[in-house]
Amino acid sequence: MRKRTRPAILHSTTLVLLIALSMGWLGLGADVRAQSTTEIPESSAVAPAIAVAPPTEVRVQDAPNDHGHALTVRWKLSTDDGQGQNNILAYRILRTPKLVGPLPMDSAKSGTDLQVFSSPETIYEEAVWRLIPDQWDTLGQVPLGTSKYENRGGKQRDAKDFLPDATPFQYKVIATTAAGGMGISEASAPAQSSGQIVHTSKLQFIGIPVVIFTALVLGFISAAKRGRELYIRPLAGIGAVDEAIGRATEMNRPILYVLGLGAPDDIATIASYTILSRVAKKVAEHRTELLVPCYDAVVMSIAQETVRQAYLDAGRPDEYKEDMVYYVTQEQFAYVAAVNGTMLRRQTATNFYLGVFYAESLILAETGSLAGSIQISGTDRVTQIPFFIVACDYTLIGEELYAASAYLGREPKLLGTLKAQDWAKGMFIAFMIFGLVGAALQWNWVVSLFRMSF
Amino acid sequence: MKRQLPLIIIFVCGIFMVFQYFIPHENSEFIYEFAALDWPPIIGVFALTLGIISLVRVSATKISKRDEDWQYSIVTLLGLAAMIIAGLPWFGGQTSPAVKWQFDFIMRPIIATIFSLLSFFIASAAYRAFRARSVLASILLISAVIVMIRFMPLGPFTDIVSRTADWVLNVPNLAAKRAIIIGVGLGIISTALKVVLGVERSYLGRD
Numbered sequence: 001m002r003k004r005t006r007p008a009i010l011h012s013t014t015l016v017l018l019i020a021l022s023m024g025w026l027g028l029g030a031d032v033r034a035q036s037t038t039e040i041p042e043s044s045a046v047a048p049a050i051a052v053a054p055p056t057e058v059r060v061q062d063a064p065n066d067h068g069h070a071l072t073v074r075w076k077l078s079t080d081d082g083q084g085q086n087n088i089l090a091y092r093i094l095r096t097p098k099l100v101g102p103l104p105m106d107s108a109k110s111g112t113d114l115q116v117f118s119s120p121e122t123i124y125e126e127a128v129w130r131l132i133p134d135q136w137d138t139l140g141q142v143p144l145g146t147s148k149y150e151n152r153g154g155k156q157r158d159a160k161d162f163l164p165d166a167t168p169f170q171y172k173v174i175a176t177t178a179a180g181g182m183g184i185s186e187a188s189a190p191a192q193s194s195g196q197i198v199h200t201s202k203l204q205f206i207g208i209p210v211v212i213f214t215a216l217v218l219g220f221i222s223a224a225k226r227g228r229e230l231y232i233r234p235l236a237g238i239g240a241v242d243e244a245i246g247r248a249t250e251m252n253r254p255i256l257y258v259l260g261l262g263a264p265d266d267i268a269t270i271a272s273y274t275i276l277s278r279v280a281k282k283v284a285e286h287r288t289e290l291l292v293p294c295y296d297a298v299v300m301s302i303a304q305e306t307v308r309q310a311y312l313d314a315g316r317p318d319e320y321k322e323d324m325v326y327y328v329t330q331e332q333f334a335y336v337a338a339v340n341g342t343m344l345r346r347q348t349a350t351n352f353y354l355g356v357f358y359a360e361s362l363i364l365a366e367t368g369s370l371a372g373s374i375q376i377s378g379t380d381r382v383t384q385i386p387f388f389i390v391a392c393d394y395t396l397i398g399e400e401l402y403a404a405s406a407y408l409g410r411e412p413k414l415l416g417t418l419k420a421q422d423w424a425k426g427m428f429i430a431f432m433i434f435g436l437v438g439a440a441l442q443w444n445w446v447v448s449l450f451r452m453s454f
Numbered sequence: 455m456k457r458q459l460p461l462i463i464i465f466v467c468g469i470f471m472v473f474q475y476f477i478p479h480e481n482s483e484f485i486y487e488f489a490a491l492d493w494p495p496i497i498g499v500f501a502l503t504l505g506i507i508s509l510v511r512v513s514a515t516k517i518s519k520r521d522e523d524w525q526y527s528i529v530t531l532l533g534l535a536a537m538i539i540a541g542l543p544w545f546g547g548q549t550s551p552a553v554k555w556q557f558d559f560i561m562r563p564i565i566a567t568i569f570s571l572l573s574f575f576i577a578s579a580a581y582r583a584f585r586a587r588s589v590l591a592s593i594l595l596i597s598a599v600i601v602m603i604r605f606m607p608l609g610p611f612t613d614i615v616s617r618t619a620d621w622v623l624n625v626p627n628l629a630a631k632r633a634i635i636i637g638v639g640l641g642i643i644s645t646a647l648k649v650v651l652g653v654e655r656s657y658l659g660r661d
Contacts, residue, residue, distance in 0.1 A: 067480045155480055165480075195479040202476050210472075210643060217647055265494070267642045270649060277656040297505030298498055309658065326512045327505030331561070333568035345523050359572060366575040380638045382631050390583035391575075398634040399641030405656060413653050421640050428636055 053079040054183030055091060055147075055173040060191035063150060065202070068165040068195035070152040078175040078183055081144050087181065090141045092174040093149045096187070098135035102127030102158045127157040129164060136172065149173075153193075168192045205452050212427075216420035224412030230419050237376050237394035238407040244374045245282050248349035254289035255279075256348040258339060258364065260355025260379065261332060264298040267402070268380045272355040273306050274405035275378075279352065280310035284319055292325040293342060295335050300327045336360040340367040353377040353392070354401060357384045365391030378404065461652045468650030509534065533560075597622050 055075040063070035073093060081088040108128045142149055151171075153163020168190035175183040224230055248255045257276055262269035276292070283290045292307065294300035304325040311320035328338045340363065343351065351368040353361070354377065361377075361384040368375045369391050377388035378396025388395045396404055399421065406414030438446025467489075474486050513527035521527075539545065540552035586592040604619035606612075648654035 065478055067478050067483050069480075155483075195481075197477060197479055199476050199478045207476055213640070213643055214647060217644065221653065263494075267645050271641075271645050274654055274656045294505075297501035297503075297508075298494075300505055300508060301501050322508075323512050323515060325508075327508040329509075331565070333565045334561075337564070337568050341523075341526070359569070362575050362579055363568070363572055366579055380641070382634050382638075385634070387579065390579045399637035402638075402641035402645040405654060409656060414648065417644050417648055417653065421637075421644050424640050425637065428640075 052088060052175050052177055052181045052183040053084060055175050055185045058171055058173050058185045058188040060169070060171050060188045062191065062193045063152065065196055065199045066152075067155060068193050069155045069163045070150065071163070071169060071171075071191055071193050073149040073151060073171045073173070073188070075147055075173045075185060077145070077147050080177075080183070081175065087177045087179070088144045088175050089178050090143055090176050091146060091149075092141040092176055093139045093151070094136040094172045094174065095139055095151065096136045096170050096172075097131040097133045098137050099129055099162075099164075100132060101129035102160075102162065103130060104128065127162075129157075129162065131167065141176070163193065165193050165195065201453050213420065213424050216423050217417050220416035220419040220423075221413045222416075224416035224419075227412075230412070230415045232407070232415055232418055235396065235400055235403070235407055237378065237396045237400065238404055240374070240376055240394045241279065241408065242282065244350040244352075244376060245279070245286055245288060247374055248283075249286040249288045251349045253349035254291050254346050255283055255350045255352070256339070256343060256346075256368075256373070257290060257292045257352045258355070259292065259294060259299055259303060260353065260357050261295045261335070261360065262299075262356030264296060264302055266356050268354075268356045269299060271402045271405065273302060275352075275354055275401075275408065276303060277306045277310050278405060278408040280307045281314045284311045284314035284316045287316070287319065290324050291342060291346065291348065293328045293335070293339050294325060295328065295330060295332075297327050297330075300325055332358065332360055336363050339364060343368055343371050343373065347371060348373050351375045353379070353388065354396070354404070355379065357381055357388075362387035362391060368392075457655070457658055460658060461655065465650055465652065468646065472650075506534070 055078050057076040059074050060071050061074075062068075063072045075091070078084075078088050078091075080086060105128055139151055140149070151163065153159075154161040156162060169192065170187045170190050172187050173185045175185075220230070245255065257279060259269060259272045259276065262272075280290060290307065292303050294303060304322065307325050308317075308320050311317055328335050342348070344367065348368070348371070351364075351373045353364060353375070357364075357379045358381070361379070361381075365375060365377060365388055375392040376394045376396075377392040378401035379385060379388065380398050380401055382398070385395065385397055389397075403418050403421070406418050435446060435450050438449075471486075471490070474482050510531065513530050515521075516524045516527040517531075537553065537556055540550055540556060541548050545552055580598070584591070584595045584598060586595050600615060601619045601622055604616050606615075608615055645654070
C-alpha cells in the first residue's frame, strides 16, 4: 500500500522531478544554478514519494543595495531538517513565471497565454523575454540547514541569466531527501526586483568615515591657511631628495626617475607625478640630466607634461627635452632590462623608484645598488616594501609616498592634509581598541557595529 | 583658464566618481562603465602611438649620435619592426606563426632570463639585510631563519619551529602589514581629495 500523505502534489511530472533530483545526487546535474523547467501540478497520483515536512513561510524580497535584477528568497526550514525524521539533504528553489529568452525583437508577440517583456530602458541591447505563467524554472539547490537563496540574475538583456526588474515573481522551495522524498512549500507572495539609489551599507561604513575625514582635511587646511604651525615628523627619504639631486649634479651624472608599472589612474602613480614635478623642478634648477623611462604610454604623456611644466616653472624651458621622458615597453621584464641597461650604461647617480611595483622591484633596486647609485624608493605595495628596504638607501613606506609631495612643497594646505591623516589614524586606533574590548567582553552590539555586508 | 579648466574637469569627474560609488543603480553603473571603463582604452590606443613614436625617436637619436652602446638601439628598432610586420593582416595578423615564433623563441626566453635573475638578487639582498649589525637586524635575521626553515623536517623541533613561524607571520608580520594597509588607505583618500579639490596641483605646474 502506498503511503500518500500529500496527494495534491503527486503527478506524472513529479517523477521527472525525482529523476532530476536523483541525477543531482549522482553528480549528473553538476551545475546546480543551471535553470530547468519544472511544472508543479495541482494533483495526480502516478509516482510515489516519501513525504517530508515542507519548508514554510517562503518570503521573497528585493536584494538590498544592488543594481536590481536580484531577489532574496528566505524560508523556515523543514521540521525534518536536523530534527524530526532528520532526512533532508537539500532545498531546491523554483520560480514562476518561467522566463524564455532572449528572443530577437522581431519575435515579440502578445496573446492571452503569453506575456511579452521588453524594457522601456534603451541603454542596453534590447531583447525580448517571454514570461510563461504557471510554469516553474528550477533555479538551483542549497544544502540542508540553509534558509536563504540569492536569485541574482544578469542585468544585460541578452544574457542567459537575465532577471527583469519590475516584474513580479513567485518562488517555491522543495525540501528533498536522498531517498527521493520531497516536501513542497506554498508559493511565496509575488515580489519584484529594483535597483537602489543609495548603497546604505557602503554609506554607513565608508561614506560616513570619508565625510569625517574630509571634514578633518578641510579643517586642517583652513587652520594652516590661518597660519597655525603644523608639526610634521621628518621623513629621511624626503630629506635625502635634495642631497641626492646635489650628488648627481656634483658627479655630473643623470638622475633616473621610475614611475613604476602602475596604470595612469593608480593613486600611487598620481602621487608619483606630484613628486616627479617637484624633483624635476629641482633638477632643472641644478641643470642636471633627468631620465624618466615609462612603462605605460599614457603615463609617459602625463609625465612629459609634468616635467615640461616643472622646467617652465624653474625658468629653464629651453633645458627641457622631449626625450627625457620616454616610452620603453609595456612588457614587465623587458622594461626592467631596459631600465637596468640605462642604469649601468649611464651610471646614474640617483635613482628614484616611486609608484606601483611588482616583482621587478628587487631587480631594479639591486642593479642600482650594484651600480653605486643613491636610491630613494616608495610604493604602496606591501609585498614589495621589504625588497626596497633592503636594496635602497631610503624607502617611503606606504602612505609616506602620498605624503612626499606635501613634504617637498612644504605648503600649509598640503601639510594640513597630512595632519588630518594622523588624526584619522588616531580615530582608527580608538575604534579598533573599542571593537577589541567589545569583542573580548562579548558585547554583541559592539561587534554588530563592525559587521559589514557588501 | 589654462589651469582652471583641467581643475574643473578633475573636480567634476572626481565628485561624480565618489557619488557613483554609493549609487548602485543600473543607470549609475552604465555611466561609470561608459566614463571609466570605455574611455581609457580609447585614450590608451592614441597614447600608445605616442609611445611608439617616442621609442623610435629616442632610439634613432642614439643611433645618429652614436651614443654609448648605440647598437642596442638598432636591435630595439629591428625588434619593433619585425613584430609589427609579422602581425600585419597580410602575414596572418596577431596569431600568425611569425608572431608566435618571435614570442615563443625570443620574447619568452629573454623574459624568463630576466625573471630568473630575481633569485640571485634575492640572495644578495638577503645577505645584506640579514647581517646582524644591530639588535633589530638580529631580530630580523632570527625571524627570517625561522620562517625559512619552517617546512624542514627538524625531528623533535619541527612542531615548535612551525608554530613559531606561523606566529611570526600571523601576529607581528600581519599587524605591521595591516598598519601599512590602513595608512595606505587613508593616504589614498587624502591624495584623491587633494587632487579632486585642487589642493595638490603641482603636477599642473603650479607650486
